[in-house]
Amino acid sequence: MPDLHGAPGRRDGMQILRVSELTANIKALVETGFGIIWVEGEVSNLRCPASGHLYFTLKDESSQIRAVMFRQNAAAAGFRIEDGHVLVCRGHLTVYTPRGDCQLIVEAVEPRGIGALQIAFEQLKSRLAAEGLFDEDHKRPLPLMPSKVGVITSSTGAAVRDILTVMKRRFPACSVLVAPVRVQGNEAAAEICEALSLLNTRDDIDVIIIARGGGSLEDLQPFNDESLARAVHGSKIPVVSAVGHEIDFTITDFVADLRAPTPSAAAELVVPDRRELADFVKTTLSRIAFLHRSCCRELHRRVATSRERLGDPRGKINDLRIYLDDRTYRLSTGVRRVIDNGRVKTVSSAGSCRRLSPLNAVREYRKTVDYLRSKVILHGGYLRGRVRARVERATAVLETMSSASVLARGYSITRRLPDEALITGAEELEAGNDVSVELGRGAFHAKVIQIIQGVSHGGRKI
């Protein structure tokens, strides 16, 4: 077997290479042989040391190759590369001589399947969600009736026009302050953030709408901006997002207090419908009126029933009247009796007084008489004053009434002259007395010839 070290450095007519020389040759061959290449594979064994460079393996079902992506290229990818991503890589081949590994130096990547933007969107969304920026309990309710609405949108787009028309129709009294911004391109997000903070410095804005018409995923990119998301989350004024078509969802939509599918829908959500509110107020008022009326009716009914149970007060008054008359009548008869007793007493005491001891007896009796009289007078005075007038008036009325009609029926009133005493019985007269007789019509004077006792009417009806 030829000596390994034989002729210096040559075998079969070829130079004997040292390993490093071999790998250097391979490296040179590979690097010049391929140039820039595009290769697709799935990322695995991804490592990212402190240097920030990415080391991973690109593989497919049957083989794999080591890959390196330097930090600045990785940053420019637009999304964070993770294990399992299927990537289309642009780069060039090289050999890592110390180990003789063949490596792909990746300069740019494109995710296979969903695009970079989409991945970036998903990643940001999950990160912000984890941070709690989308939490429901952080979302503020919208004011029922805002007096001024801030609208951050392009001043030339259709969005602002739609919003203004809808708001005018639904609630003409609500004012609008438009913050014109770019809604596309790189500066858009920053402009929207600035508009948001501007509106937040004012105290007359009740709610803010961030609006943009439909567009491609790229067009809507500004609304997937993280700083915008944080600005919306930090706004003290509630934010309604209305970005893109109904089916498009941007990060702004997730972080806003309310997401509206379209700008017009946002306007409808933000301002109430004037007519609806007016009707609601009217029905509520009529409800209150109805309740009040029924309350009155109810109380009215209760008053009526209690009055029935109570009985009619007027009835009571009549009872009292009758009672009063009865009392007065008995009073007047009582008074008359007192007077008569008084008179009888005076007569008898005068008599006994004369009989027993003329002087002091008289004085004594006069005292009792006076007492009685004063009592009588007292009674009489007090009662008679009040009652007599009534009694006399009543009797006078009765007399005039009865005498007039009686006279008319043929009766006459006889009075003795000259004392005019009314004669009711023949025994009160004597022959020779002068009398005056009053008839129904007129009167006459006569002289009594003869007194006849005990004549009866004989039942003749006058």
Next chain:
Amino acid sequence: MADVKFEEALQRLEEIVRKMESGDMALDESLKAFEEGMELSRLCMKKLDEAERTVERLLKEGDDIVTAPFVTEKDYE
């Protein structure tokens, strides 16, 4: 009463209805509630009828920001 906000007036109106529906109120209470209801609804209608609105836009002049009337057609960036 005048400066009561619309939402508060509306809530108060609903509250009055609930109270009146709940129990038999004394007559004067019911009357007071009715009168308050009338007043509140008048206030709400007034706020609803205010027609005037302003439509303005923010404008950068030098380094301060001012508002100016917003007219969709004429205002082009």
